[in-house]
Amino acid sequence: MPVLRFDNVSKRYSGGHDALTEVSFDVAAGEMLFITGHSGAGKSTLLKLIHLSERPSRGAVLFGERNLMKVRGRRVPLHRREVGVVYQNHQLLMDRSIYDNIALPLILRGLRRGDIGKRVRGILDRLGLGARERALPSQLSAGEQQRVGIARAVVGEPRLLVADEPTGNLDPTLSAEIMALFASLPERGTSVIVASHDLGLVKRMKKRVLVLDHGRLADDISPEDLADE
Numbered sequence: 001m002p003v004l005r006f007d008n009v010s011k012r013y014s015g016g017h018d019a020l021t022e023v024s025f026d027v028a029a030g031e032m033l034f035i036t037g038h039s040g041a042g043k044s045t046l047l048k049l050i051h052l053s054e055r056p057s058r059g060a061v062l063f064g065e066r067n068l069m070k071v072r073g074r075r076v077p078l079h080r081r082e083v084g085v086v087y088q089n090h091q092l093l094m095d096r097s098i099y100d101n102i103a104l105p106l107i108l109r110g111l112r113r114g115d116i117g118k119r120v121r122g123i124l125d126r127l128g129l130g131a132r133e134r135a136l137p138s139q140l141s142a143g144e145q146q147r148v149g150i151a152r153a154v155v156g157e158p159r160l161l162v163a164d165e166p167t168g169n170l171d172p173t174l175s176a177e178i179m180a181l182f183a184s185l186p187e188r189g190t191s192v193i194v195a196s197h198d199l200g201l202v203k204r205m206k207k208r209v210l211v212l213d214h215g216r217l218a219d220d221i222s223p224e225d226l227a228d229e
């Protein structure tokens with residue numbers, strides 16, 4: 001069963017603008033893919049439908065067997081536990097330490113302190129931030145802050161990670177590092193969807209690419225086809 005299915009999804013914003021039109025695709029468990037397209041093509045809107053910041057106007061978004069149309073009220077935060085989100089502006093709590101920023105989702109979930117410590121330190125070490133856990137976000141570089149945002153999104157071991165232009169502000173070396181980190185998540189059971197308009201980066205990763213054009217799915221390119229270009 002796919003981890004995610006878009007079934008003929010359209011999204012019209014209240015002003016009457018069609019951001020997505022009849023978009024259908026599946027994401028397999030353990031798959032990583034990119035969504036690309038021009039500015040305004042609908043990439044962010046598509047991701048917002050997955051973590052329920054927006055709702056489709058027509059069609060269905062299925063997360064495993066869950067029809068997201070039916071997820072309302074108290075069930076929204078429960079759904080979001082299974083979907084990690086990485087933004088370009090990582091929205092860290094600037095007055096809390098790196099450790100606290102990453103631990104927060106686990107504290108909210110009521111995990112035991114010992115378990116939280118193990119998980120947070122594990123992810124900090126993997127991201128090369130082990131020595132910085134007591135630092136404040138303002139004491140870190142932009143790339144380090146972005147890694148903290150990613151750590152926070154993956155510390156709860158979500159089934160799906162969605163990232164919206166996650167390397168937008170970063171230099172090529174850091175972008176490559178972050179992409180390598182994303183690419184390592186599927187083997188740990190997390191599927192990954194990355195929206196990016198950086199075509200060079202998307203091509204280098206050699207993953208499946210969905211191309212949006214004015215809200216329509218214009219292409220669904222397999223990694224093999226990318227390699228041939």
Ligand SMILES: Nc1ncnc2c1ncn2[C@@H]1O[C@H](COP(=O)(O)OP(=O)(O)OP(=O)(O)O)[C@@H](O)[C@H]1O
Nearest residue numbers: 013014015017019038039040041042043044045046
């Ligand atoms: N809240 C909103 N209300 C009305 N229109 C919106 C809203 N959010 C986005 N749009 C419009 O929907 C279209 C798709 O926007 P979206 O942000 O999904 O595109 P995008 O591909 O992510 O663009 P970018 O690469 O510039 O971030 C755009 O024309 C945008 O102006």
